[in-house]
Amino acid sequence: MLTIATGNKAVAAAVKAARPGVVAAYPITPQTEIVEQIAEYVTDGDLESRYIPVESEHSAMAACIGASVTGVRTFTATSSHGLLYMHEMVHWAAGARLPVVMANVNRALGPGWNTWAEHTDAFSQRDTGWLQVFVGTVQEAYDATLMAFKIAEDERVLLPVMVNLDGFSLSHITQALDTVDIGDFLPPCHLPHAIDTENPLGYGPMTGPADYFRFRWDIERSMRDARGVIAEVEGEFCERFGRSYGPTEDYRCEDADVVVVAMGTLGKEAEVAIDRLRDEGIKAGSMRLRWFRPFPDLDLAGRDVVVIDRDYSFGFGGVVAHSIRSKAGVSPYSVIAGLGGQEVTYNDIADFVRDRCPGEETWFGVNDHV
Amino acid sequence: MSTIPEEEYIVKCTSACAGCSSSLCLRYVLKAAGPDSVLVVPACCTSVIQGIYPGTAMNVPVYNIAFAAAAACASGMSEAFRALGRKTNVIAYAGDGGTADIGVQALSGALERGTDFLYICYDNEAYGNTGMQRSGATPLGARTTTTPGGKPTAKKDLDRIVEAHNPPYMATACSAYPLDLYKKVKKALSIPGPKFIHILAPCPPGWRYPTEKTVEMGKLAVKTGTWILYEREYGRLTINGPSKTAMRRPAPLEDYIKGQGRFKNLSPEILDRMRQQIERNVQRLAREEAGAC
Numbered sequence: 001m002l003t004i005a006t007g008n009k010a011v012a013a014a015v016k017a018a019r020p021g022v023v024a025a026y027p028i029t030p031q032t033e034i035v036e037q038i039a040e041y042v043t044d045g046d047l048e049s050r051y052i053p054v055e056s057e058h059s060a061m062a063a064c065i066g067a068s069v070t071g072v073r074t075f076t077a078t079s080s081h082g083l084l085y086m087h088e089m090v091h092w093a094a095g096a097r098l099p100v101v102m103a104n105v106n107r108a109l110g111p112g113w114n115t116w117a118e119h120t121d122a123f124s125q126r127d128t129g130w131l132q133v134f135v136g137t138v139q140e141a142y143d144a145t146l147m148a149f150k151i152a153e154d155e156r157v158l159l160p161v162m163v164n165l166d167g168f169s170l171s172h173i174t175q176a177l178d179t180v181d182i183g184d185f186l187p188p189c190h191l192p193h194a195i196d197t198e199n200p201l202g203y204g205p206m207t208g209p210a211d212y213f214r215f216r217w218d219i220e221r222s223m224r225d226a227r228g229v230i231a232e233v234e235g236e237f238c239e240r241f242g243r244s245y246g247p248t249e250d251y252r253c254e255d256a257d258v259v260v261v262a263m264g265t266l267g268k269e270a271e272v273a274i275d276r277l278r279d280e281g282i283k284a285g286s287m288r289l290r291w292f293r294p295f296p297d298l299d300l301a302g303r304d305v306v307v308i309d310r311d312y313s314f315g316f317g318g319v320v321a322h323s324i325r326s327k328a329g330v331s332p333y334s335v336i337a338g339l340g341g342q343e344v345t346y347n348d349i350a351d352f353v354r355d356r357c358p359g360e361e362t363w364f365g366v367n368d369h370v
Numbered sequence: 371m372s373t374i375p376e377e378e379y380i381v382k383c384t385s386a387c388a389g390c391s392s393s394l395c396l397r398y399v400l401k402a403a404g405p406d407s408v409l410v411v412p413a414c415c416t417s418v419i420q421g422i423y424p425g426t427a428m429n430v431p432v433y434n435i436a437f438a439a440a441a442a443c444a445s446g447m448s449e450a451f452r453a454l455g456r457k458t459n460v461i462a463y464a465g466d467g468g469t470a471d472i473g474v475q476a477l478s479g480a481l482e483r484g485t486d487f488l489y490i491c492y493d494n495e496a497y498g499n500t501g502m503q504r505s506g507a508t509p510l511g512a513r514t515t516t517t518p519g520g521k522p523t524a525k526k527d528l529d530r531i532v533e534a535h536n537p538p539y540m541a542t543a544c545s546a547y548p549l550d551l552y553k554k555v556k557k558a559l560s561i562p563g564p565k566f567i568h569i570l571a572p573c574p575p576g577w578r579y580p581t582e583k584t585v586e587m588g589k590l591a592v593k594t595g596t597w598i599l600y601e602r603e604y605g606r607l608t609i610n611g612p613s614k615t616a617m618r619r620p621a622p623l624e625d626y627i628k629g630q631g632r633f634k635n636l637s638p639e640i641l642d643r644m645r646q647q648i649e650r651n652v653q654r655l656a657r658e659e660a661g662a663c
Binding site: 021022024049050052053054055056058059060062063064065066067068069070071072074088089092195196197200201202203204205206207208211 | 405406407408410417418420421422423424426428429430431432433434435436438439441442443444445446447448449450451452453454458475476478479482483
């Protein structure tokens with residue numbers, strides 16, 4: 001059904017369609033609209049789900065963990081400080097192999113208080129064992145949330161999935177949304193290690209040095225298998241509903257001499273810049289990185305690469321730029337831009353391409369760096 | 371004792387210390403709860419007592435969870451079981467650090483939300499499995515590894531924090547009175563909504579007394595009025611038998627503290643403050659039971 005919605009409402013609509021048994025909810029700007037909308041669905045009887053209004057994000061994830069291990073589908077949503085507050089449990093959900101799905105509305109971290117978009121919150125959870133996808137449109141927020149349940153609950157994966165959408169620049173903007181009748185796209189959740197009082201097991205007991213690493217390797221093996229599962233699920237989604245997704249969304253890349261790599265809404269903004277540059281005769285393309293974990297193989301060899309990082313690892317560099325440097329074997333021009341909602345227009349992105357210095361790093365808007 | 375089932379849910383391969391009263395309590399808790407029960411265990415002595423992977427000493431599912439998260443995890447589990455139409459008992463079994471300190475927020479949230487679960491705090495009055503550091507539940511004067519000169523402040527009154535949430539059922543218990551504990555767990559699990567039981571669980575290595583004195587130590591805690599056994603059902607307080615006697619004619623406090631290395635060389639001032647504290651508690655509860663407050 002064609003309608004219009006914000007990014008947040010799109011996530012909530014997808015959750016309604018996925019029908020989780022338990023939703024744990026704690027509000028934080030700019031995620032609030034998601035948990036408000038789900039509360040309304042539950043209250044109005046549009047979603048038959050146990051809604052747990054927890055007292056913190058740490059408890060939100062703990063409640064999802066406790067619910068998920070009984071075998072029910074679970075969902076929560078957070079942002080920024082909320083995500084960091086639940087960090088311990090974010091690790092726990094993955095270590096416990098529970099297919100929790102969480103929307104994270106990307107937002108900067110204090111101090112100072114800043115509620116605008118940045119990706120540092122999600123990247124701080126990089127090594128937790130969660131799959132992470134970043135979306136660029138309202139439609140994609142809906143589609144990716146639906147697919148997240150199917151990917152997480154696949155027996156070859158059984159890892160939690162984080163759906164990331166930019167605070168305000170996607171969470172609060174309104175675009176067209178085509179909601180679908182999901183039919184049997186999402187079969188009932190089946191957790192092979194669900195708690196069974198007839199067959200009592202110990203979950204997560206003391207595990208010594210001779211065994212612990214095996215469980216860690218098992219997470220990595222599933223993370224590797226997840227690449228294929230993601231491709232399968234995205235393929236099935238396309239067949240059923242006609243919208244195609246992959247590890248990246250490539251725009252005019254085929255013959256490009258220079259490729260802009262960005263994530264989230266800046267990846268969409270880059271497409272406009274590419275059209276401008278093409279008009280000038282510059283053979284530019286853009287590659288919006290969708291999946292951050294598992295990190296995809298990218299074909300960027302032989303071209304100039306401009307990476308826009310809406311994040312920073314202090315004392316090291318842009319997280320995406322360095323990921324691409326190590327995984328794709330190129331030395332990109334690293335632009336740090338959009339932190340805390342800093343405005344970055346398509347003209348600015350076109351300038352990054354025009355002024356690119358491969359191998360160097362620059363902070364957009366900062367003039368005193370060397 | 372004939373009413374207590376013979377089924378055992380803790381088998382003989384625990385990693386508990388000799389004379390461990392908290393594992394003794396858990397034995398009776400599970401006998402009362404029966405097989406359709408799940409234990410949610412945060413970091414505490416029971417993380418160790420249950421055994422080491424791939425073994426387990428427990429004959430019910432045990433879900434281990436991070437230190438602060440027992441009540442929240444149990445909330446999710448309880449809601450999920452109810453969503454599945456199952457009545458499975460969800461029992462959080464947590465130490466005093468995981469309850470009165472790091473887990474108190476999650477506990478408060480779960481109580482306030484009316485979660486259908488039983489939260490049991492077994493209280494050995496310190497962080498036991500890390501080697502006896504002080505917790506909020508460590509009593510005045512007790513020496514721990516982080517209060518080598520004795521704790522200068524009083525034990526946090528966890529029960530009054532819980533009471534402020536008006537749960538339908540809450541009780542205190544003590545490892546030295548297993549039948550009392552068994553009955554309280556039975557009763558708690560027959561009531562819907564949030565239930566709380568606070569068990570005093572003497573700890574030989576932590577309190578520094580010989581292992582064979584573990585039952586005696588619990589009895590002395592009750593007989594001296596240091597620990598008062600009671601139940602509060604829908605707000606109505608009942609002082610239980612052993613404590614009724616103790617409140618009328620308490621045994622000398624020295625009987626309880628003299629056998630414990632943690633109370634060695636208590637100053638007369640601290641001893642005096644301990645007596646006053648007992649007196650205040652006794653009077654408060656006696657007044658409440660008599661309906662005079």
